[in-house]
Amino acid sequence: MIQSILDAISLGGLYALAALGLGLVFGVMRLVNFAHGELITIAAYMLVVTVNLPLIISLLLTVLVTAAVAFLMELTIYRRLRGVNPAIMLIASFGLSTVLQRVYELIFGALPKSAVVAPFLNGAFKFAGLSITISSVITIVLTVVILLAMGYLVEKTSLGLQLRAAAADFRTARLLGVRSNRLISAAFVLSGVLATCVAFILVVENPEVNPYYGVNITILALVGIVIGGISSLRGAALGGFVVGVILSALNTLLGNGRVYAYSWLFLLVLIILLVRPGGFLSKGSELERV
Amino acid sequence: MPLLEVTDLIAGYGRVEVISKISFSIEAGKSVGIVGPNGVGKSTLLQAIAGGISPSGGSIKLDGVDIKGKKPEDIVRLGLSLVPEGRQIFSGLSVKENLALGLTGRKDKKGSVEAILKMKELFPVLSTHENHQAGMLSGGQQQQLAIARALISEPKVLLLDEPSLGLAPTVIDDVFDRLKQIIALGTAVVIVEQRANLVTTFAEETLVIRDGHVQSRLTPADAANLASLEKSYFGAGE
Ligand SMILES: Nc1ncnc2c1ncn2[C@@H]1O[C@H](COP(=O)(O)OP(=O)(O)O)[C@@H](O)[C@H]1O
Ligand SMILES: [Mg+2]
Numbered sequence A: 001m002i003q004s005i006l007d008a009i010s011l012g013g014l015y016a017l018a019a020l021g022l023g024l025v026f027g028v029m030r031l032v033n034f035a036h037g038e039l040i041t042i043a044a045y046m047l048v049v050t051v052n053l054p055l056i057i058s059l060l061l062t063v064l065v066t067a068a069v070a071f072l073m074e075l076t077i078y079r080r081l082r083g084v085n086p087a088i089m090l091i092a093s094f095g096l097s098t099v100l101q102r103v104y105e106l107i108f109g110a111l112p113k114s115a116v117v118a119p120f121l122n123g124a125f126k127f128a129g130l131s132i133t134i135s136s137v138i139t140i141v142l143t144v145v146i147l148l149a150m151g152y153l154v155e156k157t158s159l160g161l162q163l164r165a166a167a168a169d170f171r172t173a174r175l176l177g178v179r180s181n182r183l184i185s186a187a188f189v190l191s192g193v194l195a196t197c198v199a200f201i202l203v204v205e206n207p208e209v210n211p212y213y214g215v216n217i218t219i220l221a222l223v224g225i226v227i228g229g230i231s232s233l234r235g236a237a238l239g240g241f242v243v244g245v246i247l248s249a250l251n252t253l254l255g256n257g258r259v260y261a262y263s264w265l266f267l268l269v270l271i272i273l274l275v276r277p278g279g280f281l282s283k284g285s286e287l288e289r290v
Numbered sequence B: 001m002p003l004l005e006v007t008d009l010i011a012g013y014g015r016v017e018v019i020s021k022i023s024f025s026i027e028a029g030k031s032v033g034i035v036g037p038n039g040v041g042k043s044t045l046l047q048a049i050a051g052g053i054s055p056s057g058g059s060i061k062l063d064g065v066d067i068k069g070k071k072p073e074d075i076v077r078l079g080l081s082l083v084p085e086g087r088q089i090f091s092g093l094s095v096k097e098n099l100a101l102g103l104t105g106r107k108d109k110k111g112s113v114e115a116i117l118k119m120k121e122l123f124p125v126l127s128t129h130e131n132h133q134a135g136m137l138s139g140g141q142q143q144q145l146a147i148a149r150a151l152i153s154e155p156k157v158l159l160l161d162e163p164s165l166g167l168a169p170t171v172i173d174d175v176f177d178r179l180k181q182i183i184a185l186g187t188a189v190v191i192v193e194q195r196a197n198l199v200t201t202f203a204e205e206t207l208v209i210r211d212g213h214v215q216s217r218l219t220p221a222d223a224a225n226l227a228s229l230e231k232s233y234f235g236a237g238e
Helices: A002-029 A036-049 A055-081 A086-108 A134-156 A156-168 A170-175 A179-207 A215-228 A233-275 A285-289 B042-050 B070-076 B095-103 B112-122 B124-130 B139-151 B169-184 B196-202 B219-232
Strands: A122-128 A130-132 B004-014 B017-028 B031-035 B059-062 B080-083 B156-163 B188-192 B205-210 B213-218
Touching: A002 A036, A002 A130, A002 A134, A002 A156, A002 A179, A002 A215, A002 A233, A036 A055, A036 A086, A036 A179, A036 A215, A055 A086, A055 A179, A086 B124, A130 A134, A134 A156, A134 A179, A134 A233, A156 A170, A156 A179, A156 B095, A170 A179, A170 B070, A215 A233, B004 B042, B017 B042, B017 B059, B017 B188, B017 B205, B017 B213, B031 B042, B031 B156, B031 B196, B042 B070, B042 B156, B042 B188, B070 B080, B070 B095, B080 B139, B095 B112, B095 B139, B112 B124, B112 B139, B112 B169, B124 B139, B124 B156, B139 B169, B169 B188, B169 B196, B188 B213, B196 B205, B213 B219
Parallel strands: B031 B188, B031 B205, B080 B156, B156 B188
Antiparallel strands: A122 A130, B004 B017, B004 B059, B205 B213
16 A cells, blocks of 8 residues: 555656656747657666666766757757747657657667666565565655755746746746747756656666657656646646556556556546646636647 | 937838838937827837847947847847836736846846845835735836836836836826936936827927828927827827
8 A cells, every 4th residue: 555655656756757847848938849758768778778887977978968969959940940830849849759769769779778777776675564665765755856956946046037937928038138049948958857867767667768768658747737737837747746646546446457547547637627627726817828 | 329229120020011111219318209009010119129029121229239130138138128018027926036037138247136226226116015926016016017127137228118008197107207217317218108198298209100100200399289199190080
């Protein structure tokens, strides 16, 4: 029971991080970046191929490469499309996502690459007579630390203030001096950093990395964003968390019926959206912006 | 030499030309009014000067520097701020955070603290409410916040788009008193207004825009017979 609750919380936290990465970019660009999944994938590949290096070096290399890919995808593709119809940007992000999957296949092969990353996180310990996996506890601790750090960044720093202002009204933010190119680059780099965190947590549990590794979690994080309310980071993170918790709970409760977990999840999402079309944190007014 | 010199400015949206060949200039410590019927392109003109939209022709010189086609975030650093139509304060952010955003447009970060203090002195109501959500302020207070936020970058030229919009008459007087103070400190102020009478009396020169160009230029002396003028520029059948 305790293990199930821990699993639910850690999965929820993981999806919250993925949703936050998507939400940051959506906030400044009104772009649903499907290729966020490919940031998670490249980070996972990097962790696997650098597994023989000391963990800290491997993590640093991974975060550098992932942030660089995020930075470059904005610089080379999305920057040129800025101001075009949002539907076109959406299609571009689909396209980019597919292209990156092909590129990964060329570089790393179609078969999964695997390695045991951070082996000390595997295993279990006994607590009050119960067996608890180390990874679930570490995931929760890590997620809380990252969420707190992001909260600080967004709420207390000048960069965070600019991100919030740009998400509310980019035109006015620019009139006040917010440098659009730099801010959007910063949002992409941050989303790359978050993708690395997500990839690290994922790889510890599932080290079989293939070219589609990040797709699933990205789609579910998107579902979370939609139910949490797309216009606020808090809503996005909360929505991601809820999706993770629900999915984990369904997996536990459905037992052998867990193949239907997604169907139940989407049914629940539908119900939430019927009751609160703008997401749970919406105040009605937030809808008009979308 | 004028602080802001706009020559034959052309701007619009896509292929639609909204303003054609508008020229005016303004010196430090002076004010210029801009009036004209709804939809004539007053906001378009200010946006084109501030970099919100890219002009398709003409020239804009700010203190001798060509700013035409530059980005808004660069223009504000060169010393020109716009208070946009409808104030556009960040209603979900606190008053303090709105003011802090004004700091991003400063050329250098030195003097930031003093700049904020100066604004709180000029607009005491903002320091009383500094931790409140900006959306909770009254219309007049929001306008003061929008002006203060634009002034924090210490612009040489301040553009205001309909600062009286939606405000009660006594509140409007208050806002214009503040503007007088700001002009007295040496800022050049350009005011777009629906209330022709108000701005014609206030500004040294007021441009009447009609059909995308300057139809006439008024002085405070013309304010007295504005009623007949108004007929001429709002025209019959509009
Ligand atoms: N973003 C826009 N895109 C296309 N046309 C616009 C836009 N904003 C304003 N217009 C058009 O430009 C003209 C001038 O508008 P505007 O400058 O707002 O007038 P004013 O401020 O004098 O009322 C109007 O016909 C308006 O419909
Ligand atoms: Mg207007």
